[in-house]
Amino acid sequence: MNKKWLIHLVLIIGAVVMVTPFLWMVLTSLKSFGEAMQVPITIFPEEWLVKNYLDVFASIDMLRYYFNTLMVTLGRTLGQLILCSLAAFAFARMDFPGKNVIFILVLSVLMVPMQIILIPNYGILTSLGWIDTFYALIVPGMFSAFGVFLLRQFFLGIPKELDEAATIDGCSFFGIYWRIILPNATPGLIALGIFTILAAWNDFLWPLVMTNSEETRMLSVGIAAFQGQYSTDYPLLMAGAVLSTIPMLIMFIILQKHLVSGIALQGVRR
Amino acid sequence: MSDSKVLTKPKKSRRKRKEAIWAYLFIAPVVLGLFLFYLMPALASFGLSFTSWNGINPPEFIGLDNLIRLFQTDSFIRSMVNTLVFTLISVPLAVMLATGIAILLNQKIKGMVVYRTLYFLPVVTMPVAVGMVWKWLYNTDYGLLNYILGLLHLPQPAWLFDPNIALISVIVVYVWMTVGNNIILILAGLQGISETYYEAAEIDGASKLKQLFTITIPLLTPTLFFVFITGMISSLQVFDLIFIMIGDSHVLLEPLRTLVYGVYESGFEYSQMGYASAQAFLLFLMILVITIFQFAFQKKWVHYDG
Structure with missing residues (x-):
């Protein structure tokens, strides 16, 4: 009995450390500039200034950043779910010459860090005329070696009898993929979907390098530029930080069961 | 009998050919995309390391000049040391903390899901926003951290502006950001350990502490190995937070400069793409060497016989 209390005590202290920065972000976002820059500091705002949030929308084109980020996130996620699942199906269920060599090549991409491909890609996207367009933000992000690998592992876990029965019934390869494999792999698809959404929404270095105009600016880059402009107006900056992270926090709280099992799955040896 | 054999053979090979054609169609988009935007650039990056290129004119071959120049540049050496220190402190710290918390969470306590949610929140938060919030918490005069330290009559350091502790301050943020991810991986590893080991240990009269070191930790080592490998690969690439x-602040630049920051600065602020590629290539080598090193040493501590 005693020991349980001790465990809770340690865990609560840890939880306070994890949550305090979020609370401080929200509390600061509701203070006036004068109050934030005051010693001794106040914990709760003297006056709860919701207006700061409106000021963020007035100072930068938040709506456009939201729209751009949403488009990029949707484009990359749908692209990965469709393209990776098709390839994963072929690798898990079909037979073709060169299969193993091609699969190993796909896996080798997993070892390539993002930074190493950044500069040549800048050249490639320049020659395609894609710099500062949504193509640059979306298209390269639609292909993922990790996605192929994750889904292939998932598909391998689906009993083969299911598609053998369908083959005898005269089902085409696409039919097996569409009617047997995909419906049986929803947890894997959801996990990949959440990973991709998170990575796309929070992505920073790629949009920072590949875009430079307001028209294609994503939230992360917009908020970083906002920080450069209003470097000491912390209430405004914190309001911007809240606005840029709130969608992902809400998504996580709703879908956390799937995200947790998706992460746990990666650590499992196969 | 023999007739039907003759008849099915061409049918079978026709089906095989059809299968191969469909398979190629299914894999084509991903394979071409990965080749164009990942594999080819990775190889090109290696080639560009030996060139001088401003991103507009054709690259000019200059041999090993970039590498020689890098190793004669203090800020590059600095970025390499910083990146190594960052990784070698932040990853073990995050893994140790996560292991402790995961073991506590695995004690069938009430509210496990609530704790897990709270610990995981930073993982889904945009790193740019994390950097902004912590910069504010770390503010020397108006930050929450120094306010609390002041109440306790403790010294109030200039967290980010003191070059001796700036890197440590960012490591703390990185650990805060990544510990939740490790907790979930380790928790999954803990839940994979069969109850029968503990039942046998109970019969033998082993204490809980002894069980921790003779059962839990050894059987957890494959998971810890995975967490270490993936954790190090991503911490070697740290950028958003540092940026x-x-x-x-030019005061902060040198104490916090990392390899990826150097790639960004050389490539996209000074348009020295060849020089930047050489740095990216060295980063890749560093990741490769550290990963191979870890695989080579896993025999010494990872137990796969569980």
């Missing part, structure tokens, strides 16, 4: 924490 935001540095801001326009």
Whole structure:
């Protein structure tokens, strides 16, 4: 009995450390500039200034950043779910010459860090005329070696009898993929979907390098530029930080069961 | 009998050919995309390391000049040391903390899901926003952290502006950001350990502490190995957090400069793409060497017989 209390005590202290920065972000976002820059500091705002949030929308084109980020996130996620699942199906269920060599090549991409491909890609996207367009933000992000690998592992876990029965019934390869494999792999698809959404929404270095105009600016880059402009107006900056992270926090709280099992799955040896 | 054999053979090979054609169609988009935007650039990056290129004119071959120049540049050496220190402190720290918390969470306590949610929140938060919030918490005069330290009559350091502790301050943020991810991986590893081991240990009269070191930790080592490998690979690539924490401060630049920051600065602020590629290539080598090193040493501590 005693020991349980001790465990809770340690865990609560840890939880306070994890949550305090979020609370401080929200509390600061509701203070006036004068109050934030005051010693001794106040914990709760003297006056709860919701207006700061409106000021963020007035100072930068938040709506456009939201729209751009949403488009990029949707484009990359749908692209990965469709393209990776098709390839994963072929690798898990079909037979073709060169299969193993091609699969190993796909896996080798997993070892390539993002930074190493950044500069040549800048050249490639320049020659395609894609710099500062949504193509640059979306298209390269639609292909993922990790996605192929994750889904292939998932598909391998689906009993083969299911598609053998369908083959005898005269089902085409696409039919097996569409009617047997995909419906049986929803947890894997959801996990990949959440990973991709998170990575796309929070992505920073790629949009920072590949875009430079307001028209294609994503939230992360917009908020970083906002920080450069209003470097000491912390209430405004914190309001911007809240606005840029709130969608992902809400998504996580709703879908956390799937995200947790998706992460746990990666650590499992196969 | 023999007739039907003759008849099915061409049918079978026709089906095989059809299968191969469909398979190629299914894999084509991903394979071409990965080749164009990942594999080819990775190889090109290696080639560009030996060139001088401003991103507009054709690259000019200059041999090993970039590498020689890099190793004669203090800020590059600095970025390499910083990146190594960052990784070698932040990853073990995050893994140790996560292991402790995961073991506590695995004690069938009430509210496990609530704790897990709270610990995981930073993982889903945009790193740019994390950097902004912590920069504010770390503010020397108006930050929450120094306010609390002041109440306790403790010294109030200039967290980010003191070059001796700036890197440590960012490491703390990185650990805060990544510990939740490790907790979930380790928790999954803990839940994979069969109850029968503990039942047998109970019969033998082993204490809980002894069980921790003779059962839990050894059987957890494959998971810890995975967490270490993936954790190090991503911490060697740290950028967003550093970029935001540095801001326009030139005071902060050198103490916090990492390899990826150097790639960004050389490539996209000074348009020295060849020089930047050489740095990216060295980063890749560093990741490769550290990963191979870890695989070579896993025999010494990872137990796969569980």
